Amino acid sequence: MRKLLLIAFKDFRLVARDRAALVLMLLAPFLLTLGLGAVTGRFSGASASGISRIPVVLANLDRGPLGSDLVAVLRSDELHDLVDPTLSDDLAAARSIVDANKAVALIVIPAGFTDSVIPPQGQAAPAAAAPIELYANPTAPTSVGVVKTVLDRFASQVEVGRVAGQVAVTQLLASGRIRMQDTSSIGLAAGVQEANAAEQESVITLSSVTPSGRAVPFDVLAVLAPGMALMFLMYTASNGSRTILTERNHGTLPRLVVSPTRTWQILGGKMIGIYLTGVVQMFVLIFGMALLFRIQWGDSYAVQALVLAAVFGAVGWGMIVAALAKTPGQVNAVGTAIMLTFGILGGTFVDSSRLPAWFRTLTKVTPNAWGVEGFTTLALGGGLRDVVTPIFALLVMGLVLFALALLLIRRRGLADY
């Protein structure tokens, strides 16, 4: 055990003196997270979610009550912190505002929207309601998504009301309690009543509710930062494993082999050194981001457990790369490719929940995907029990990969490495 730790601490000390490595391990993820925070408005808004007072332009071409209702919803007190609507009659000018990035979307309530939902007396209901147009700014997908959610909710309430109104009118007409000429007004009143009754909550808030029912405020950086940290953890894992080959080239590996030290002690020491480096890196990033960016990572014990498991999984991948590579250059190239690929697969850059099922399955080979899942759960209020699956998956991943790497290295012979 003593020699394992000797080799591990020696490697840790060497990394701590490698300025280039420290920049990539610590500074780069900090800077990228800072950039993400700026892009999402996390640092400028009053809200920790980073999404507040989303500027939208409204063009209400409808002359009926439903159009007015939608305008009222968007200008309501409940949504005051979320959206900042501006009314406009000029569609071209409104589109220009969006194109100039001064608003994230233009919402056009078309003429005849109310009539398409609640046909006037004597007119047949159209096949489909007139669609509300959403002219979106492609550079603000998150904010546009929020606006669309609000619109979807409104459309859903309108549909509830419409169906309820039709059912009520049909039943009353059939029973003879109303006359044909009264169907329109009665249908409208019934629909509004049902829609209002169906409205559980008109407040659109960005929060999550944990299985225990506790709601926590949504923080966009708490979802994005783990992805960054995990991506650069993969760099640490591959950089650490590269040292096995650089030590071969520098002669220190043969010197270790001919010292009274067994092969498993040398490899185990290298692995512990990489693991130690990864753990320190993650905790520095987590603590630093909590301090500087006010990120709430969640249950501290669960975060620690998740970190220990994530690093284990990452180191397993690092050892496999070292076992298969022939030169430090190969480890560098493959390690960089893995770092970026796993970052993409794991959800650092792309929300993988929007991707096909088969792709989501593929992401599970990466420690990034399991780590992001776990950290997101914790940031949204989960506890240790909620991250048992990702922790277990990461531990199994690390164990299997390390065992395979050990087999490959021993077959090759450490001296012939």
Added chain:
Amino acid sequence: MAAILEVRNLVKKYGDFAAVKGITFDIAEGEIFSLLGPNGAGKTTTISVLSTLYAPSGGEAFVAGHSVAREAMAVRNLIGVVPQELALYDELSGRENLVFWGKMYGLRRKVLKTRVEEVLEQVGLSDKARQRVKTYSGGMKRRINIGVGLLHKPRLLFMDEPTVGIDPQSRRAILDSVKDLNRQGMSVLYTTHYMEEAQELSHRVGIMDHGELIALGSQKELTQQVGQNDTLILDIDENQSGAGLAAAVRSLAGVIRADVTNHTVAVTAPEAEQIMVAVITAANALGVKIHSVRIQEPDLEAVFLSLTGRGLRD
């Protein structure tokens, strides 16, 4: 005196290529034994096998009675290795390197601390101990490299061409320290392609070429193999062949043999001065241009030349 190292028909192959082809020799306790030979002779491979870095392909070797093939850990506790390549951590200081390697050899606490200071003193780097190795000159790195091999006071020290690429002053210091270590009782297997190092240091010399041990003995014994003959060495024009000159010279009185290697003709005779004029006359008659002439008296270089027809550094 008991042998600290016994080597019996040692073979090492890499695929079909035999780098070491069945060599046999012993080293007595307290002896400095040199393996002398040109680059590619198999010296480093021999040390690699004896130090347990690689398993032998055939034969046997024992260090203080422990088999290098079957009792590697026991052997490693007895030997020290100074590899040809520098094997140090550049980002650690000289002292940090010694402390790390000392701990890997089982030294602890006060013993380690004392030994590190002793070795730093021995290699003359006490005042540079806190600087990182990457700031050292080539000679300083070589000295620390040697220091690492000495830390645990091994009974047998393997030194693989420790003076390659360093300045004469550092080289002198290394040779003196090897003699010092030997006076303290350490046995040394020293490989080199510098004849003068082998001559200065060694009690006995083994000459290696193409994986084989072609001669073994003290310097006196080896030079007697080639008799008291001198060797007249002529460097001829690179656009000419020496074969015709060698053939002509062989028939001269007093000439024992004449060999051609590239653009060098080596003529062996009891007294080179006596045949010099006749050889030069023969060269002139054949139109062979001579760039330089020198006389080599019996030494290990001459032994190698006599045995292989080539110089050590050809």
